[in-house]
Amino acid sequence: MTPDAEAVEPGAEWLRARRAGAAERFATTPLPTDAEEVWRYSRVAELELDDFSPRAGSGAVAVPANVQQTIDATGPWSGVAVAIDGRLVSIALDDDLAGKGVIIRTAGDADEDTVGRVAVVGVDAFTELNAAWSAPVVVQVPAGVVVERPLLLVHWLGTDGVAAFPHTTVVGGANSEVTVVEYHGSADVHAFVDPVVELDVGDAARMRYLNLQDLGDRVWQIGYQASRVGRDASLLSAVVALGGDYARVRTDSRLAGKGGSASLMALYFGDGGQMHDFRTMQDHAAPNTTSDLLFKGAVADHSRSVYTGLIRVAKEAVGTNAFQTNRNLVLSEGASAESVPNLEIETNQVQCSHASAVGPIDEEQRFYLESRGVPTEVADRLIVLGFFGEVLERLPVRALTARLREAVADKLAGRRGRLASP
Amino acid sequence: MSELAIAGLRVVVGGREILRGIDLVVKSGEVHAVMGPNGSGKSTLSHVIAGRPGYEVVAGSVTLDGVDLLALPAWQRAHAGLFLAMQYPTEVPGVSLVEALKEALIAQGRASGDVRELVAAEAKRIGFDERFLTRPLNVDLSGGEKKRNETLQMGVLQPKIAILDELDSGLDVDALKAVSRRVEAATSETGLGVLAITHYTRLLRELRSDVVHVLRGGRIVATGGPELADELERTGYAGYEDSADGPVAPPPADPDPFADPLA
Numbered sequence: 078m079t080p081d082a083e084a085v086e087p088g089a090e091w092l093r094a095r096r097a098g099a100a101e102r103f104a105t106t107p108l109p110t111d112a113e114e115v116w117r118y119s120r121v122a123e124l125e126l127d128d129f130s131p132r133a134g135s136g137a138v139a140v141p142a143n144v145q146q147t148i149d150a151t152g153p154w155s156g157v158a159v160a161i162d163g164r165l166v167s168i169a170l171d172d173d174l175a176g177k178g179v180i181i182r183t184a185g186d187a188d189e190d191t192v193g194r195v196a197v198v199g200v201d202a203f204t205e206l207n208a209a210w211s212a213p214v215v216v217q218v219p220a221g222v223v224v225e226r227p228l229l230l231v232h233w234l235g236t237d238g239v240a241a242f243p244h245t246t247v248v249g250g251a252n253s254e255v256t257v258v259e260y261h262g263s264a265d266v267h268a269f270v271d272p273v274v275e276l277d278v279g280d281a282a283r284m285r286y287l288n289l290q291d292l293g294d295r296v297w298q299i300g301y302q303a304s305r306v307g308r309d310a311s312l313l314s315a316v317v318a319l320g321g322d323y324a325r326v327r328t329d330s331r332l333a334g335k336g337g338s339a340s341l342m343a344l345y346f347g348d349g350g351q352m353h354d355f356r357t358m359q360d361h362a363a364p365n366t367t368s369d370l371l372f373k374g375a376v377a378d379h380s381r382s383v384y385t386g387l388i389r390v391a392k393e394a395v396g397t398n399a400f401q402t403n404r405n406l407v408l409s410e411g412a413s414a415e416s417v418p419n420l421e422i423e424t425n426q427v428q429c430s431h432a433s434a435v436g437p438i439d440e441e442q443r444f445y446l447e448s449r450g451v452p453t454e455v456a457d458r459l460i461v462l463g464f465f466g467e468v469l470e471r472l473p474v475r476a477l478t479a480r481l482r483e484a485v486a487d488k489l490a491g492r493r494g495r496l497a498s499p
Numbered sequence: 500m501s502e503l504a505i506a507g508l509r510v511v512v513g514g515r516e517i518l519r520g521i522d523l524v525v526k527s528g529e530v531h532a533v534m535g536p537n538g539s540g541k542s543t544l545s546h547v548i549a550g551r552p553g554y555e556v557v558a559g560s561v562t563l564d565g566v567d568l569l570a571l572p573a574w575q576r577a578h579a580g581l582f583l584a585m586q587y588p589t590e591v592p593g594v595s596l597v598e599a600l601k602e603a604l605i606a607q608g609r610a611s612g613d614v615r616e617l618v619a620a621e622a623k624r625i626g627f628d629e630r631f632l633t634r635p636l637n638v639d640l641s642g643g644e645k646k647r648n649e650t651l652q653m654g655v656l657q658p659k660i661a662i663l664d665e666l667d668s669g670l671d672v673d674a675l676k677a678v679s680r681r682v683e684a685a686t687s688e689t690g691l692g693v694l695a696i697t698h699y700t701r702l703l704r705e706l707r708s709d710v711v712h713v714l715r716g717g718r719i720v721a722t723g724g725p726e727l728a729d730e731l732e733r734t735g736y737a738g739y740e741d742s743a744d745g746p747v748a749p750p751p752a753d754p755d756p757f758a759d760p761l762a
Contacts, residue, residue: 439589441589442589442590442591442594444550444551444552444573444589445589445591445636446591446599446602446603447572447573447574447577448549448550448551448573448574448576448577448582448585449574449577449582449599449600449603449652449656450574450577450578450604450606450607451574451599451602451606452574452602452606453572456574459594459598459599459602460593460594462593463591463592463593463594463635464592464593465593466592467593
């Protein structure tokens with residue numbers, strides 16, 4: 078697993094240099110421990126990196142039929158890229174978009190200044206590891222171009238013991254518009270995925286991003302998502318986490334241009350022994366910027382979840398509006414959720430709020446529905462789906478809403494709740 | 500002909516005996532008013548019949564057409580034909596009225612037609628704005644709208660017996676007339692029996708009642724015709740001192756744990 082600075086993967090010269098540099102830094106960067114605040118409550122101590130190898134992939138070139146069906150049923154897509162066991166196997170893009178200069182490709186000679194601009198290296202050992210192993214995929218929408226239907230990137234893990242390092246760089250040019258969906262799924266394998274996503278939203282651009290985490294029960298995920306929102310730009314970024322053994326996402330969103338806004342959302346639902354772990358940063362660096370975070374989760378059986386978030390408002394970011402809401406339903410006695418919101422504000426003229434809640438299904442709500450003749454189990458399903466409703470309704474791809482509701486209902490009923498993974 | 504029969508009902512909440520022996524029978528088509536001041540046990544009576552958690556029945560029975568309601572979970576009491584219109588209907592974020600009623604009817608095997616149409620027809624009948632039908636239950640509704648919403652659900656579910664807990668609170672006079680007309684219509688159309696729980700006589704000026712009971716200190720201290728409500732209007736509850744006012748009787752000792760539960 079340990080990357081070797083002398084024997085990096087092939088690619089453009091700058092990319093090989095980047096890999097070698099990351100490999101060297103990784104060699105001297107200790108893995109984090111839960112003594113660090115941003116890893117508190119995590120299960121990082123349980124991770125055995127040596128169980129996995131990025132070279133363990135089977136060489137498969139197609140996703141399983143049920144995954145393909147889900148892709149087809151939730152389209153149409155403007156373009157689809159598929160990676161299996163960390164290796165890109167296909168890319169398709171509508172001709173008319175290609176004609177307008179829209180790009181999806183493996184990072185090459187021309188992408189040196191694009192990759193790593195938003196997700197800067199050195200966040201922690203896992204982003205170094207990603208930089209050492211990844212073959213980044215670049216999605217670029219030129220200034221003024223509107224991509225009407227979403228683009229899809231599929232990341233499938235099909236082999237036991239594989240480690241994958243997806244890196245996606247999305248660049249929306251000034252006044253462009255695009256929706257990108259990333260799907261992470263797996264067979265029932267023991268695997269590790271360390272994904273990095275960077276979203277660069279140009280001035281006055283509109284970007285919507287949806288991350289669907291649908292991994293199997295034995296997959297570990299330690300992910301990093303970084304976004305930079307330009308002047309008068311808007312970003313809607315959402316995560317839906319249903320799968321994984323331990324699945325973590327750190328999200329850093331930087332409001333870098335005056336008047337920019339970011340809406341960050343998550344829906345997570347753990348059961349069995351799963352753990353979902355979210356760390357967020359709303360970083361206001363420019364005046365009159367807005368960020369609105371809504372993370373809603375549920376934990377069943379003996380699953381756990383963690384949310385910790387920070388709103389940071391720099392001195393120059395006057396006129397900031399920043400909101401942070403994290404609510405958690407604890408559906409069984411053995412389950413638990415941590416919720417730790419935080420504010421760090423260096424200027425006065427701001428409007429900030431944070432709210433957090435952890436608790437069981439409201440008994441009054443349940444009794445109200447029961448007193449109409451709704452059976453307890455059905456009442457609970459309505460209440461939980463209602464709880465997630467405000468996230469589901471705002472997700473970028475409406476065609477997925479019904480399937481996600483089904484997946485949530487399946488989890489509640491003690492069945493396996495996923496979009497497509499077995 | 501249906502019959503809700505409450506016999507010798509004694510209920511303890513948080514170690515205090517709130518209902519101290521209630522006997523009451525409501526039959527199809529009848530409207531019974533239970534009137535009483537604050538703290539007399541009115542809300543406890545409605546909640547315990549409907550099956551709200553947190554109440555301990557220490558003696559007595561509640562049956563609907565012979566079915567022991569106290570042995571059933573709340574939703575099965577509704578299936579047995581009981582409906583509770585709540586004093587403070589609970590907000591249920593993200594769950595619409597149509598969705599909830601559809602599930603209630605499905606559970607009873609009665610969701611044959613288009614539930615939305617059924618609900619829309621009822622809404623029209625009591626002047627409930629149709630735009631509320633798909634919005635989250637009771638969220639951002641005024642007090643009056645909530646009560647119309649409760650009455651609407653009663654109309655759709657067609658229970659045998661409805662308990663109306665302070666249906667008049669928060670209602671303007673037009674809404675009070677509308678919900679009262681709807682309840683009265685149900686008594687003749689579907690033979691609904693009504694137990695209307697209220698503090699004030701205002702509801703009874705709109706809702707014709709056959710029998711009026713006065714509840715004080717957890718007991719029914721007077722029963723009469725509609726004229727009893729008129730008298731209360733003039734004299735207030737002061738004339739109905741509970742004979743057992745003063746120190747509250749302790750709850751009965753624990754029953755013998757080895758006794759035959761069916762005896």
